[in-house]
Amino acid sequence: MSADASKIDPKDFRDIDPGDRLLMGPGPSDVPARVLQAMAAPCIGHLDPYFLETMNETQQLLRHLFQTQNALTIPVSATGSAGMEACFVNLVEPGDEVVVAVNGVFGTRMGDIVNRIGGKLVKVDGEWGRAVDAEAVARTVKGCKPKVVAVVHAETSTGACTPLEDISKIAHEAGALFLVDCVTSLAGIDVPIDRMKIDAAYSGTQKCISCPPGLSPVTFSAAAVKALDQRKHPVVSWYLDFSMIRDYWGNERKYHHTAPVNMIYAIREALRIIAEEGLEARFARHWLNHRALVAGVEAMGLSMLVPEKERLPMLNAIRIPDGVNDLKVRKALLNDFAIEIGGGLGQFAGKVWRVGLMGHSCRRKNVFLFLSALEAVLKAEGLKAKPGAIDAATAVYASA
Amino acid sequence: MSADASKIDPKDFRDIDPGDRLLMGPGPSDVPARVLQAMAAPCIGHLDPYFLETMNETQQLLRHLFQTQNALTIPVSATGSAGMEACFVNLVEPGDEVVVAVNGVFGTRMGDIVNRIGGKLVKVDGEWGRAVDAEAVARTVKGCKPKVVAVVHAETSTGACTPLEDISKIAHEAGALFLVDCVTSLAGIDVPIDRMKIDAAYSGTQKCISCPPGLSPVTFSAAAVKALDQRKHPVVSWYLDFSMIRDYWGNERKYHHTAPVNMIYAIREALRIIAEEGLEARFARHWLNHRALVAGVEAMGLSMLVPEKERLPMLNAIRIPDGVNDLKVRKALLNDFAIEIGGGLGQFAGKVWRVGLMGHSCRRKNVFLFLSALEAVLKAEGLKAKPGAIDAATAVYASA
Numbered sequence: 001m002s003a004d005a006s007k008i009d010p011k012d013f014r015d016i017d018p019g020d021r022l023l024m025g026p027g028p029s030d031v032p033a034r035v036l037q038a039m040a041a042p043c044i045g046h047l048d049p050y051f052l053e054t055m056n057e058t059q060q061l062l063r064h065l066f067q068t069q070n071a072l073t074i075p076v077s078a079t080g081s082a083g084m085e086a087c088f089v090n091l092v093e094p095g096d097e098v099v100v101a102v103n104g105v106f107g108t109r110m111g112d113i114v115n116r117i118g119g120k121l122v123k124v125d126g127e128w129g130r131a132v133d134a135e136a137v138a139r140t141v142k143g144c145k146p147k148v149v150a151v152v153h154a155e156t157s158t159g160a161c162t163p164l165e166d167i168s169k170i171a172h173e174a175g176a177l178f179l180v181d182c183v184t185s186l187a188g189i190d191v192p193i194d195r196m197k198i199d200a201a202y203s204g205t206q207k208c209i210s211c212p213p214g215l216s217p218v219t220f221s222a223a224a225v226k227a228l229d230q231r232k233h234p235v236v237s238w239y240l241d242f243s244m245i246r247d248y249w250g251n252e253r254k255y256h257h258t259a260p261v262n263m264i265y266a267i268r269e270a271l272r273i274i275a276e277e278g279l280e281a282r283f284a285r286h287w288l289n290h291r292a293l294v295a296g297v298e299a300m301g302l303s304m305l306v307p308e309k310e311r312l313p314m315l316n317a318i319r320i321p322d323g324v325n326d327l328k329v330r331k332a333l334l335n336d337f338a339i340e341i342g343g344g345l346g347q348f349a350g351k352v353w354r355v356g357l358m359g360h361s362c363r364r365k366n367v368f369l370f371l372s373a374l375e376a377v378l379k380a381e382g383l384k385a386k387p388g389a390i391d392a393a394t395a396v397y398a399s400a
Numbered sequence: 401m402s403a404d405a406s407k408i409d410p411k412d413f414r415d416i417d418p419g420d421r422l423l424m425g426p427g428p429s430d431v432p433a434r435v436l437q438a439m440a441a442p443c444i445g446h447l448d449p450y451f452l453e454t455m456n457e458t459q460q461l462l463r464h465l466f467q468t469q470n471a472l473t474i475p476v477s478a479t480g481s482a483g484m485e486a487c488f489v490n491l492v493e494p495g496d497e498v499v500v501a502v503n504g505v506f507g508t509r510m511g512d513i514v515n516r517i518g519g520k521l522v523k524v525d526g527e528w529g530r531a532v533d534a535e536a537v538a539r540t541v542k543g544c545k546p547k548v549v550a551v552v553h554a555e556t557s558t559g560a561c562t563p564l565e566d567i568s569k570i571a572h573e574a575g576a577l578f579l580v581d582c583v584t585s586l587a588g589i590d591v592p593i594d595r596m597k598i599d600a601a602y603s604g605t606q607k608c609i610s611c612p613p614g615l616s617p618v619t620f621s622a623a624a625v626k627a628l629d630q631r632k633h634p635v636v637s638w639y640l641d642f643s644m645i646r647d648y649w650g651n652e653r654k655y656h657h658t659a660p661v662n663m664i665y666a667i668r669e670a671l672r673i674i675a676e677e678g679l680e681a682r683f684a685r686h687w688l689n690h691r692a693l694v695a696g697v698e699a700m701g702l703s704m705l706v707p708e709k710e711r712l713p714m715l716n717a718i719r720i721p722d723g724v725n726d727l728k729v730r731k732a733l734l735n736d737f738a739i740e741i742g743g744g745l746g747q748f749a750g751k752v753w754r755v756g757l758m759g760h761s762c763r764r765k766n767v768f769l770f771l772s773a774l775e776a777v778l779k780a781e782g783l784k785a786k787p788g789a790i791d792a793a794t795a796v797y798a799s800a
Contacts, residue, residue, distance in 0.1 A: 005469045006594075008460055010675035016454070016665045018444045028661060031443045039662065040440035043431045043612045044418045045740045054416070060408055069405045077614070078478035081657040082639045113638045194406075206658055212443045214477070214614055214660035236636055238513045239482045255745075257481040258606055260614035261428060262439065263663070265416045275410035340445045345655075 021334075022361070024370055025342035026156050026315060027184070028206035028213050029358035031270075035211055038269035039262050046259040055249060058264055061271035065186065065209075065279070066201065066219045068193035072242065074249045075215040075267055077260050080183045080204025083216025085113055086240040087179055087200045088148075091224060093233050094118035096147040099140055099176070101132040103162070104155035105345050106181055117236055122146065128347055129158040129317070131310040134166035146176040147227070148200075154185035156207075157345040159306050159317035159354065161185070164196045172197060177224055183207060186217070187274055188286045188314040188358060199224040205263075208286070208314055210359030211270035214263045270359075286313040288400050289362050292393040293355065296371040299392035300378075300385040305352050314362065316355040317348070321383055326350050329377050337373040367393055421734075422761070424770055425742035426556050426715060427584070428606035428613050429758035431670075435611055438669035439662050446659040455649060458664055461671035465586065465609075465679070466601065466619045468593035472642065474649045475615040475667055477660050480583045480604025483616025485513055486640040487579055487600045488548075491624060493633050494518035496547040499540055499576070501532040503562070504555035505745050506581055517636055522546065528747055529558040529717070531710040534566035546576040547627070548600075554585035556607075557745040559706050559717040559754065561585070564596045572597060577624055583607060586617070587674055588686045588714040588758060599624040605663075608686070608714055610759030611670035614663045670759075686713040689762050692796040693755065696771040699792035700778075700785040705752050714762065717744070717752040721783055726750050729777050737773040767793055 023030045044051050062073045076083050088110070092098055098119045100110045103126030114121045124140045126132045132151055141149060149171035151162055164180060171178040177199040182191045186201075188208030193201055199221040206213035220228070220242065228242055235241040239257065247254040274282060290313030294304060297318055305317035320326050326343060330353070333339040342354035355370065371389045378385050423430045444451050462473045476483050488510070492498055498519045500510045503526030514521045524540045526532045532551055541549060549571035551562055564580060571578040577599040582591045586601075588608030593601055599621040606613035620628070620642065628642055635641040639657065647654040674682060690713030694704060697718055705717035720726050726743060730753070733739045742754035755770065771789045778785050 005460070006463045006467050008464045008675060010672055013457055013461065013668070013672050013675070016438045016441045016669060018442055018448070018450050018454075018665075020442060021444045021448065023443070023445060025445055027658060028443050028445065031662075036440040036442070036662075038416045040436040041416045042418055042420060042436070043423070043428050043606070044421045045423060045425055045428065046613070048418070048421065048734075048740060050418050054418075057413055060405070061413065063406045064408045067406050071405075078482065078639065079657050079660060082478065085637065085639045109638065116634050116636050116638055204658070206443070206661075212660065212662040213446070213658040214663055234516050236516050237485065238509065238516060239478065239485045257479050258427060258604065258613040260479060260612065260663075261606075262431075262436075262612040262666075263614055263660075265418075266662075268413070269416060272410055272413050275408060275413070334448075340448060 020338060022339045022366060022369065024356050024361055024366060025340045026354045026356055027204065027358060029210050029356060029361040031210055031212055032273060032360050034273060035266050035269045039212070039266035041265050043261050046261055047253065047255065051261060052253060054264060054268060058268045058271065059249065061268060061275060062217050064275055065271060066191065066193045067195065068219050070193065070219045070221055072220040072225055072246055074245065075217050075264065076240065077257065078216060079213050080202065080216045082240065083202030083204065083218050084110060084181060085237065086218055086242070087202050088113045089117055089235050089237045089240055090228050090242045091148055091177060091179065091200060092117055092119040093231055095120060097122055097144045099124060099137065099144065099146040099149045101126055101137055101151045103130060103132050103160060104128050104152065105157035106152045106155060110150050129160055129305045131160050132162040132167070134170065137167050138170045141170055141174045146174060148179050149176045150179040152181040153191065154182065154312050154315065156184045156315055158348065159312050159315040160310050161312045164198065168197050177227060184312065184315055187282065189283055193219055205267055205270065208359040209267065209270050209274065211267045214260060215267050286357060286362050289357050289364060289367050290316065292396040293357060293367050295392040295396045296367065296389035299388045300375060314356060314358045316357065317352040318355060319352055320350070324378065324381055324383055329381060332377040332380065333373055339370060339373055364397060420738060422739045422766060422769065424756050424761055424766060425740045426754045426756055427604065427758060429610050429756060429761040431610055431612055432673060432760050434673060435666050435669045439612070439666035441665050443661050446661055447653065447655065451661060452653060454664060454668060458668045458671065459649065461668060461675060462617050464675055465671060466591065466593045467595065468619050470593065470619045470621055472620040472625055472646055474645065475617050475664065476640065477657065478616060479613050480602065480616045482640065483602030483604065483618050484510060484581060485637065486616070486618055486642065487602050488513045489517055489635050489637045489640055490628050490642045491548055491577060491579065491600060492517055492519040493631055495520060497522055497544045499524060499537065499544065499546040499549045501526055501537055501551045503530060503532050503560060504528050504552065505557035506552045506555060510550050529560055529705050531560050532562040532567070534570065537567050538570045541570055541574045546574060548579050549576045550579040552581040553591065554582065554712050554715065556584045556715055558748065559712050559715040560710050561712045564598065568597050577627060584712065584715055587682065589683055593619055605667055605670065608759040609667065609670050609674065611667045614660060615667050686757060686762050688800050689757050689764060689767050690716065692764070692793040693757060693767050695796045696767065696789035696793040699788045700775060714756060714758045716755040716757065718755060719752055720750070724778065724781055724783055729781060732777040732780065733773055739770060739773055764797060
């Protein structure tokens with residue numbers, strides 16, 4: 001950079017050309033060409049009749065994906081973390097008790113947000129890499145009067161899946177709202193909002209929806225909307241205040257902020273692809289490719305972080321074998337094979353790789369490429385993996 | 401919608417096809433094909449080396465546009481209103497006095513945000529459709545101890561432009577930070593952050609930058625960063641907390657939230673186009689087309705809302721002649737000519753049209769098309785506009 005940071009030569013900036021990465025990390029996942037093309041349609045006004053109709057369709061498609069009748073089902077105009085913030089700022093008022101189960105980075109983040117907005121945080125400390133223990137939640141809920149009980153369905157930091165049914169019952173028996181982070185689970189495994197009596201849920205576009213990052217699908221039940229209506233204090237965030245935003249997404253069409261028009265085109269197309277595939281088929285695809293990946297990884301002699309019954313299919317945390325250099329392996333996969341995988345977070349930094357099988361990235365050919373590339377890279381690093389990874393994966397597909 | 405809102409038939413959802421609107425409203429503006437193409441490049445990881453370099457380049461290009469050396473110069477991962485919220489939540493703590501000049505919708509919104517986050521709002525009430533009176537700001541600042549003095553440079557709701565130099569001096573003499581909304585002005589008229597000693601500024605992508613909505617460029621001076629460092633309370637918004645976000649955009653590259661990758665591609669390309677044109681040429685283009693538009697409008701016998709010396713070039717508020725139906729005219733422009741213009745907001749609803757000449761939309765051919773279409777539509781509405789609009793506009797271009 002020159003001494004004057006504001007002086008530039010435009011010729012120093014080349015055409016964008018990110019190459020052809022295969023995204024098998026914790027997100028974003030690969031985006032189908034149809035979604036990129038839809039996103040590149042001409043931008044139009046955020047109150048244009050065509051765009052208002054596009055918003056309606058996007059809401060219908062989101063309700064299908066969330067398996068909900070909830071009227072307030074919208075994509076928040078920012079990434080998944082803003083969806084988390086939106087759920088808490090709209091439902092929690094200063095002094096409200098909030099039970100948050102923490103078994104990874106994203107539960108920790110929930111607690112951080114509750115503290116910032118003046119909620120009274122009551123944590124359930126869970127083990128990282130394991131599902132949240134419903135009985136521990138039950139004990140904690142008995143000791144307080146929570147307005148909200150919050151849990152991360154799919155901990156992206158570890159690959160652990162927490163069953164929702166029991167915790168939903170515990171929350172409702174305590175008269176609390178049940179809030180769920182389904183950033184990584186939605187569109188990859190079953191997230192039946194109405195059947196599970198989830199009152200508030202948020203997700204991200206860049207995981208199993210396979211749309212670029214930039215929006216956060218959120219849905220609120222009638223009980224959550226009632227809590228919003230009965231607030232005593234204004235929502236601390238103007239940008240995320242659903243009491244106004246619902247009048248833009250609802251029939252009033254009242255201007256709040258300018259919607260991210262082309263991102264809405266993109267998620268609509270991604271949701272359309274999901275509807276065409278069908279939810280059941282999509283979930284089955286995620287489980288099948290996951291089983292093949294695990295079979296291959298274990299055949300190689302590597303082991304998974306999360307116990308079998310608590311694993312997510314779309315986020316696979318593999319223990320890094322002793323003596324293997326985390327960064328060197330990931331760099332080799334990126335530079336020699338154009339495959340992105342993720343490293344560990346928090347207490348698992350340097351201890352695990354996080355391999356995503358999300359949405360469009362979740363395909364047999366990618367499982368095969370990853371297994372064969374990892375085998376070669378580990379060999380170059382001096383680790384002689386056991387043979388048979390591809391055979392093991394093939395056997396899974398054959399038996400499906 | 402069927403009785404079960406979550407049941408849909410994917411065949412009911414067609415390919416996205418918004419048509420070829422000409423965007424001459426208050427934003428979004430027309431997006432150049434190069435920007436749409438860049439946005440449709442393959443999505444890659446938000447920590448991918450190529451993307452990190454793309455982030456660096458985007459910051460360099462933003463510093464050029466803001467005419468600043470400020471290290472903390474980034475696109476916030478949400479639309480312009482989130483940039484407004486980001487500036488206030490990072491700089492204002494509970495109990496801090498904040499002087500906000502209000503001469504339209506967006507000054508009003510600033511005040512709303514200050515109240516929500518516990519700041520002590522001290523309003524300078526200005527006239528809608530006029531520039532803010534610097535002397536009124538001076539009087540108000542003398543009566544309190546403000547931490548921040550905030551003003552909207554370009555009131556998108558009225559088209560009034562407030563000069564910044566005097567208010568900047570008033571703010572600094574009072575020991576306050578100077579905060580400026582340049583959502584609509586940036587990239588259309590001169591917004592020299594360092595020369596005007598602006599401590600915090602935010603903008604939007606969908607006005608004169610001519611990128612789809614979805615990001616909010618923000619810049620913080622060293623003094624603003626110092627205020628952030630010396631905070632006694634955590635920033636109430638986790639998503640907008642610059643004390644963490646700067647570690648992702650800075651050399652640490654510490655993960656905060658997933659950046660909206662493809663939107664970053666888009667703004668980088670839009671900023672590259674701006675750098676290629678050059679700031680001076682771009683500002684001159686906005687002024688020239690504005691003068692031609694006004695000449696044509698006035699030749700028709702219509703009048704502008706804002707006095708000549710206080711007008712913005714990129715947002716032209718035209719008084720609706722008596723007896724003319726606002727909605728019918730706007731619908732005819734949209735349906736018969738595919739031209740979007742904006743209606744009035746707040747006290748000017750039904751009283752003015754807001755005609756944008758922003759970024760890529762700000763071209764001679766669009767001025768001609770708008771003038772001739774408006775003349776025809778008004779005639780169909782029974783208003784016989786005076787002849788000579790095109791001649792008047794032509795004369796402006798000829799004398800340039």
